[in-house]
Amino acid sequence: xxxxxxxxxxxxxxxxxxxxxxxxxxxxxxxxxxxxxxxxxxxxxxxxxxxxxxxxxxxxxxxxxxxxxxxxxxxxxxxxxxxxxxxxxxxxxxxxxxxxxxxxxxxxxxxxxxxxxxxxxxxxxxxxxxxxxxxxxxxxxxxxxxxxxxxxxxxxxxxxxxxxxxxxxxxxxxxxxxxxxxxxxxxxxxxxxxxxxxxxxxxxxxxxxxxxxxxxxxxxxxxxxxxxxxxxxxxxxxxxxxxxxxxxxxxxxxxxxxxxxxxxxxxxxxxxxxxxxxxxxxxxxxxxxxxxxxxxxxxxxxxxxxxxxxxxxxxxxxxxxxxxxxxxxxxxxxxxxxxxxxxxxxxxxxxxxxxxxxxxxxxxxxxxxxxxxxxxxxxxxxxxxxxxxxxxxxxxxxxxxxxxxxxxxxxxxxxxxxxxxxxxxxxxxxxxxxxxxxxxxxxxxxxxxxxxxxxxxxxxxxxxxxxxxxxxxxxxxxxxxxxxxxxxxxxxxxxxxxxxxxxxxxxxxxxxxxxxxxxxxxxxxxxxxxxxxxxxxxxxxxxxxxxxxxxxxxxxxxxxxxxxxxxxxxxxxxxxxxxxxxxxxxxxxxxxxxxxxxxxxxxxxxxxxxxxxxxxx
Ligand SMILES: [Zn+2]
Ligand SMILES: [Zn+2]
Numbered sequence: 001x002x003x004x005x006x007x008x009x010x011x012x013x014x015x016x017x018x019x020x021x022x023x024x025x026x027x028x029x030x031x032x033x034x035x036x037x038x039x040x041x042x043x044x045x046x047x048x049x050x051x052x053x054x055x056x057x058x059x060x061x062x063x064x065x066x067x068x069x070x071x072x073x074x075x076x077x078x079x080x081x082x083x084x085x086x087x088x089x090x091x092x093x094x095x096x097x098x099x100x101x102x103x104x105x106x107x108x109x110x111x112x113x114x115x116x117x118x119x120x121x122x123x124x125x126x127x128x129x130x131x132x133x134x135x136x137x138x139x140x141x142x143x144x145x146x147x148x149x150x151x152x153x154x155x156x157x158x159x160x161x162x163x164x165x166x167x168x169x170x171x172x173x174x175x176x177x178x179x180x181x182x183x184x185x186x187x188x189x190x191x192x193x194x195x196x197x198x199x200x201x202x203x204x205x206x207x208x209x210x211x212x213x214x215x216x217x218x219x220x221x222x223x224x225x226x227x228x229x230x231x232x233x234x235x236x237x238x239x240x241x242x243x244x245x246x247x248x249x250x251x252x253x254x255x256x257x258x259x260x261x262x263x264x265x266x267x268x269x270x271x272x273x274x275x276x277x278x279x280x281x282x283x284x285x286x287x288x289x290x291x292x293x294x295x296x297x298x299x300x301x302x303x304x305x306x307x308x309x310x311x312x313x314x315x316x317x318x319x320x321x322x323x324x325x326x327x328x329x330x331x332x333x334x335x336x337x338x339x340x341x342x343x344x345x346x347x348x349x350x351x352x353x354x355x356x357x358x359x360x361x362x363x364x365x366x367x368x369x370x371x372x373x374x375x376x377x378x379x380x381x382x383x384x385x386x387x388x389x390x391x392x393x394x395x396x397x398x399x400x401x402x403x404x405x406x407x408x409x410x411x412x413x414x415x416x417x418x419x420x421x422x423x424x425x426x427x428x429x430x431x432x433x434x435x436x437x438x439x440x441x442x443x444x445x446x447x448x449x450x451x452x453x454x455x456x457x458x459x460x461x462x463x464x465x466x467x468x469x470x471x472x473x474x475x476x477x478x479x480x481x482x483x484x485x486x487x488x489x490x491x492x493x494x495x496x497x498x499x500x501x502x503x504x505x506x507x508x509x510x511x512x513x514x515x516x517x518x519x520x521x522x523x524x525x526x527x528x529x530x531x532x533x534x535x536x537x538x539x540x541x542x543x544x545x546x547x548x549x550x551x552x553x554x555x556x557x558x559x560x561x562x563x564x565x566x567x568x569x570x571x572x573x574x575x576x577x578x579x580x581x582x583x584x585x586x587x588x589x590x591x592x593x594x595x596x597x598x599x600x601x602x603x604x605x606x607x608x609x610x611x612x613x614x615x616x617x
Contacts, residue, residue, distance in 0.1 A: 003049050004057070006032060006041035007073075010089040012082070012245075016041075017050050020057040027065040029093050031058045042073075042088050063093035066223070068260055075256055079592070081599055081609040082246035090246070094223040095206050113181065114149045117142065119285060124149055126283040127266050132255055134235070134276050135268040136513070137285030139485030143268050144174075147231050148181060150266070151212050155185065159228025159263075160211050164250060166237040166446060167191065167216035172424045173449055174214075182212055189215030189222065192420040217242065217250030220257065227261045230254045234446070235267035235276055236478060238614050247610045251276075270485065270512075271478030274471075275529040277516045284513065293492045294484060296509065298502035302339050302387055304459050305396065309496055310403050316455040317407050317436050321491075323455040325400070325439040326483045327393055328464045334388035335466040336363065338378035342500020344466040345372075345379065350526070353466035355573065356388045366468035366616040367586055368568030396459075397439045404437075412440030445482035454494065456487040461499040468573070469616055470527040477508055477515055484509070528612065532592045534599065535613040536585045537572070538606050543581035549606040550583040556602035557585070563594040573617040586616075 002023060007015045011034070018032050018041075028043045033055055042065055065073070069091050076087035116124065124146050127133050137143040151161045165174070167190055178186045187201045187210040204210040205222050213219050217240050220230075232240070232251050240250040251267065258265035267276050276282075299308055316323045334356040337344050344353050347365035354363040356374065364371045377384045393413045401409050410416075410430060417423050430438050431451055438444065464476035480497060487493040497505055508515035524530050536553065540546040554569050565588045572582035589595045592611070599609060 001049070003047045003054065005044040005047050006030065006057070007044050007084040007088055008032070008034060009040045009042060009085055011039070011085040013085065015044055015084065017047060017052075017054050018057045019049075019054045020060075024057075024060065025064065027067065027070050028096075029061040029063040029065065031061060033058060042070075042084075044070075044084070062096050064096055065091060065093045069093070069223075071260055072253075072257065075260075076246060076248060076253065078596065080246040080248050080611050081596060081603070086246050090218075090248070091221045092202075092223050094225075098206060098208075098223070098225065112149070112152050114145055114152065116145060116149055120146050120149075123283045123285055126281075128264065130264065130281050132258055132265045132280045133267070134272055134280045134282035135266055135285065136272050136277070136282045137268065137270060138287060139270045139482070141270075141285040141287060143233070143270075143285065144177070147233070147266070147268070148178075150229060150231070151182070154228040155182075155211050157228070158226060160213065160224050160226050161229040161231065162219055162222075162224065162227065162254075163212060163214040163231045163233065164217065164219060164240070164254060165214065165233040166239040172427065178212065178214055184209065185211040187213050189213060189219045190420070191216070191218070220250050220254060227257075227263050229264055229266070230258060231266045231268065233268045236269045236271055236273040236474075237446070241612075241614045243615065245608060247608075247613075249612060249614075252612070271474075271481050272512075272516070274474060274516055274519050274523065278520065278529045294487065295492075295494050296484075296506065297494060297496045298506065299496060299498050300342065300500050300502070301498055302337055302342075302462070302500075304498070305399050305403070306498070309457050309498070310400075312455055312494065312496060313400065313407070313437065313457070314404060317404060319454075321454040322430070322433065322435075322450070322452045323437045323457065324444055324450065324453050324483070324486060325396060325437060325457040326444050326459060326479070327396060327439070327441060328460040328479065334358075335463055335468075336374065336386050336388050337462055337466065337500075338381060338383055339385035339387050340383035341378060341381040342462060343378050343380035344462070345375065346466075347468070350468075350470075350567075351522070352468045352470055352472060355468050364468075364573065365568075366573040367470075369570035370568070393439055393441060400437060400439065407437050408435040409437045409439060410435045412438050413443055414441070417443065442479065445479060445486060448486065450486055452491075453487040454491050456483055456493065456495045458483055458495065458497045461497055461505065462501060465499075465501055465504070470523065471614070473504070473515075473519060473522075477505065477512070480505060481509065481512060526588070532589050532595055533567075533613055534587045534589075534595045535610040535616070536587065536599070536603075537608040537610060538583040538604075539577070539580040539608070540606060541580055546581050546583045546606065549604045550585060553602055553604045553607060554585055556604075557587070557598060560594075560598035560602070564589045564598040586613075 001019050003019050005015045006018050024043050030041050032041050073087040077084045120142050154161045175188050187204050232254050235251050242248050255265055313323055335353050347354050347370050350365055350367040354365050357364050362371045397409050397411045429435055484495045538546045538549045567586040567588050569585040572584045
């Protein structure tokens with residue numbers, strides 16, 4: 001009889017020991033019983049017969065995890081502090097019939113149709129020389145052609161590429177472009193695939209027919225042999241970060257995989273994250289293909305749809321041209337803004353905006369939980385015109401419709417666009433000029449092509465800028481740049497930005513690099529990439545139990561006070577979700593190893609770990 005340590009896929013539990021009559025390889029997927037239920041597991045290692053009674057492995061499945069996938073699972077489990085089983089649940093195993101390192105014999109000659117400009121060629125040369133690099137290219141500077149040329153080169157030597165993009169950027173336009181160029185060799189992978197399409201895609205991946213695998217973060221975990229390149233487009237995008245256990249960031253895992261597989265990783269963005277900009281060598285691609293001009297109008301107003309904005313929308317409509325109206329995503333919180341001077345109140349300890357909690361009549365910092373009373377007058381100019389108004393997408397659509405009854409107004413956000421088909425239809429409708437005004441959230445700004453937009457209205461910038469988030473400036477400025485980049489592709493365009501912070505936005509709108517340089521100074525003392533943060537969450541139907549778990553861990557953490565700082569602990573900004581009360585501890589350290597060490601030693605059962613958190617609510 002042989003004994004094996006088996007990790008249970010998708011389970012938070014530690015590995016168990018099972019026995020089996022024959023020798024099994026490490027990485028083999030098996031079926032076992034756990035507490036009289038069937039479950040899948042992974043053979044981690046062979047072991048001695050234990051002193052306790054073991055169960056028999058029910059059967060060996062047709063799948064196994066490659067050696068590299070095993071290493072990847074171990075990395076995810078240790079860095080994100082989750083069970084191996086949770087890490088394995090992310091990975092799609094290989095069919096047993098596939099040989100892990102089988103080389104392709106049918107390498108084909110590939111005649112390229114992509115012509116790169118001199119600048120683009122120079123950029124590609126640069127990217128090829130670095131193991132991890134950042135392609136810092138303005139909207140319209142031709143990043144996609146560079147990626148495609150790189151994929152072609154990989155094809156030419158029989159290597160596969162993974163092309164990661166935010167789910168929402170998997171636009172019909174991008175699919176079309178890739179499929180037209182690479183036809184059968186490209187597989188588009190995303191969560192909205194029908195079961196039939198998913199099966200077809202998986203068959204092409206398992207058989208090795210697929211040479212370019214394009215998709216959102218889950219595409220990273222498909223069984224891919226002969227990997228040659230990973231491209232992470234829109235690397236700054238938050239959707240790379242998972243918001244459920246394990247809370248990994250696909251961009252960071254891509255970078256780890258680059259090392260593991262010995263392949264190059266290219267990060268691309270028009271507005272890269274400060275963290276990638278600081279960590280990796282970059283090449284700058286300036287200017288777009290567009291000759292048209294853009295003029296910016298800054299309006300100091302907090303009245304969302306102001307007369308100036310309505311007037312411009314009306315004018316654009318009369319010229320039979322199109323407009324887009326941007327509102328930041330589900331801004332969960334209200335921030336107090338002075339209507340006279342635009343001042344907002346910031347946490348004295350964290351330098352981020354404090355949000356209004358109406359029921360407790362208080363302002364609260366989402367990092368350290370510092371709370372103060374809502375002031376009666378603006379501390380800056382003593383005006384009493386403090387407001388915390390906010391406008392949602394649906395409401396904006398309705399208001400515009402009422403004011404401009406002749407306009408066809410489309411809502412473009414997660415509430416309205418729920419399927420790939422709806423996205424396709426909505427984009428087609430707008431691009432066919434069957435509607436005049438597109439009102440939406442961040443979804444507006446992500447990789448879509450609008451041909452005829454001559455007016456972009458950008459609302460809520462001050463709300464974004466004042467968020468209780470250390471990346472508030474980065475997020476606000478990059479959103480503005482991305483939205484502005486959607487307009488004026490064919491004709492000259494106007495961009496109206498409603499803000500009291502014209503100085504900030506106008507200084508950096510064309511100079512993102514200078515912004516990043518200035519942002520370094522702000523982050524250095526307290527925030528990533530210079531410091532490591534980790535958020536530990538506790539949630540329970542019984543609020544007292546969640547609080548006790550938090551308190552216990554907090555007490556244990558005291559032993560690590562020389563290496564790990566407890567920034568704050570208490571109720572989460574969103575105190576209750578799905579009937580569960582939520583508490584949190586925010587930790588800060590110089591190195592992730594220090595955080596991991598402290599958390600592993602002090603972790604309580606209820607604790608959910610969010611390493612490198614991007615959300616603080
Ligand atoms: Zn004021
Ligand atoms: Zn604070």
